[in-house]
Amino acid sequence: MNTLAEENYLKAIFALMDENGEVMVNELSQRLAIKMPTVSSMMKKLANKNLVTYESYKPIRLTEKGRVEAALIIRKHRLTEMYLVEKMGFGWEEVHHIAEQIEHIQSPELFAKMDELLGFPALDPHGSPIPDSSGKMIPREYQKLSHCKTGEKVKITAVVNTSHEFLTFLNGKQIHLGLEMIIHSLEPFDGSMTISYKENKETISSVVTDRILVEQL
Amino acid sequence: MNTLAEENYLKAIFALMDENGEVMVNELSQRLAIKMPTVSSMMKKLANKNLVTYESYKPIRLTEKGRVEAALIIRKHRLTEMYLVEKMGFGWEEVHHIAEQIEHIQSPELFAKMDELLGFPALDPHGSPIPDSSGKMIPREYQKLSHCKTGEKVKITAVVNTSHEFLTFLNGKQIHLGLEMIIHSLEPFDGSMTISYKENKETISSVVTDRILVEQL
């Protein structure tokens, strides 16, 4: 069994591997807001438990065991988010903070029950895939809105960031999963994008378009 | 904010005060399965935080502040148990272990939502009162089944112990909250009691009758 701290490291390494492929001590340190020496020594501990491969000055990688354990924590997180939204009536912007805590609950029964009551969902409220109980996860193969070109018609399939602030911003612009939009123009200077959807026409910055995943229509 | 360890001490002191009025270091040590020196030093810490009153060799008591904080943790525990039984379909014997973890979640919104979805319940699935959001709790004034006399007709209003083993035992004998029963005989030697209810007639030990609370009919 892993400690709370270990679980948080595993999750962060998993997320960073997903984003960048390789994970440096420095990145992990910044992501977790934990100083490098602490991360360094934790890596030795996780390597000892055969959850990561790690040699001094080399990148960190999850082992297969570590990958599965990380995926199972993410499974609990995403099932919880889905449960909170679908069964308890929370908004998608409210659930991250709660799921961040409930993901550490030790009770296979609780999460099996959520899964069952939800009808075994494939995606969480932010469009991210929920790993199955063996830790397998269908990879998202959607592209960032920021990589789309003028004139394209796209549909929002997921959001990359689940913070309260970001999702409240999207709520304010009535942007949600499944929304279809047309890309009107793209400002080369700063990457800001003008989009139209329903009766709206909005210009959004690249900070936003980087965090929205879409599929082509 | 209190740590996980501190919350568990507060809860245990609250429960022991409820049962015995006063709490000794020794009792707390046994209840929590933590050695006396550790309890002793934690009492100094809690006294410093103004959560308990404590002087060496004297009994421990919760301050008003400590009492409220303990009650709010118990509120979260009991709301969770009720939610798990009523909304998720768990048996009353399955929920203690899960609630024991969820009671430490920091999210007033989550528990407010449970409360609302449950229709502001007064009692948990074991018949124990749920403290309100200011920490107030209606005292149970029921008596132990073990204190009842032959010939009395009583109704089960609560169980004192919520362990999986005890409740599974009761399930096996089809004993549940609200059940009405007649006390046929009481064995003076060991306190075992013969009761009848519905089509059943059972003899149960004082270990069991001590853990069942009833009201007279």
Next chain:
DNA sequence: TAAATTTGTTAGACACAACTAACAATTTTA
């Protein structure tokens, strides 16, 4: 009431997970 038992405290150690300060390796850039 003196001895025995129970209860509680003090002192010191340990594991965990964080930190800072100092130094070392690696990578970038001038």
Next chain:
DNA sequence: TAAAATTGTTAGTTGTGTCTAACAAATTTA
């Protein structure tokens, strides 16, 4: 390629919450 910047490690400290061993106070009982 040498200097500068970045990244990472080592060594030592801290706070939390646990422990054991030894001693001290309080209570029970003979």
